[in-house]
Amino acid sequence: MAKDANEILAWVADIFESPVEKIRSETKREDIEAWDSLGIMTLMARLDEDFQVLLTDEEIQQMNSVADILDLLRKHGKLVDG
Amino acid sequence: MRFLFVDRILELEPGKSIKAEYHISGDQDFFRDHFPGFPVVPGVLLTEMMAQAAGKCLDAEGKDKGKGKAMLAQIRSASFREWVRPGATALITAEIRTSQAQYATAVCSIKVNGAKVCTADLLFSFLPLGEFAPGYRDEVLESFLASRQSGGG
Numbered sequence: 518m519a520k521d522a523n524e525i526l527a528w529v530a531d532i533f534e535s536p537v538e539k540i541r542s543e544t545k546r547e548d549i550e551a552w553d554s555l556g557i558m559t560l561m562a563r564l565d566e567d568f569q570v571l572l573t574d575e576e577i578q579q580m581n582s583v584a585d586i587l588d589l590l591r592k593h594g595k596l597v598d599g
Numbered sequence: 600m601r602f603l604f605v606d607r608i609l610e611l612e613p614g615k616s617i618k619a620e621y622h623i624s625g626d627q628d629f630f631r632d633h634f635p636g637f638p639v640v641p642g643v644l645l646t647e648m649m650a651q652a653a654g655k656c657l658d659a660e661g662k663d664k665g666k667g668k669a670m671l672a673q674i675r676s677a678s679f680r681e682w683v684r685p686g687a688t689a690l691i692t693a694e695i696r697t698s699q700a701q702y703a704t705a706v707c708s709i710k711v712n713g714a715k716v717c718t719a720d721l722l723f724s725f726l727p728l729g730e731f732a733p734g735y736r737d738e739v740l741e742s743f744l745a746s747r748q749s750g751g752g
Contacts, residue, residue: 555673558722561701562702
């Protein structure tokens with residue numbers, strides 16, 4: 518089921534164990550401490566489990582911001598812009 | 600002290616599910632400190648039992664796919680509902696929720712005498728077998744697979 522942007526931001530905050538107010542569309546990968554190798558694996562697993570989106574290593578390495586995550590989910594029809 | 604917390608595999612569907620058991624004899628060294636007069640299995644060791652069982656389930660699949668050995672990467676959640684005391688036999692169950700080339704997740708539980716004593720949601724990564732000492736083998740898993748091949752398991 519598709520979610521709105523606020524729900525996805527909260528989902529991203531949960532994955533990276535970050536306060537939700539610190540996660541914005543423009544937040545960069547380097548500004549999220551837990552977006553490290555474990556964070557990448559966690560993100561891949563949660564995309565798979567929660568949205569049935571499977572990524573290659575190359576695709577996941579190209580993600581550099583929360584906006585990239587939002588774009589990915591939008592592309593897969595999992596994010597609806599309200 | 601060995602760090603083996605699965606005695607025997609009871610059922611195995613590689614990459615999908617496993618049932619295994621571990622007997623808590625009371626001789627384990629950690630009971631000297633955890634706790635004098637009130638010995639209980641530490642929650643971290645219950646989690647390790649579940650991780651080892653789920654890992655064997657993934658390794659059984661990975662053997663054929665060249666995936667490497669499953670290594671616990673994250674305890675996503677864990678709950679401990681009952682004390683586990685000396686003399687108990689832990690029935691460990693793990694269901695693999697997703698298993699990809701880079702990661703796998705498993706939902707696990709332990710029952711003692713039919714009562715669920717703990718649950719955990721675990722994330723695994725995979726380490727190439729070449730990283731381990733030459734000749735490294737999982738005796739518990741190999742013993743189960745051998746018994747199944749000979750029709751005994």
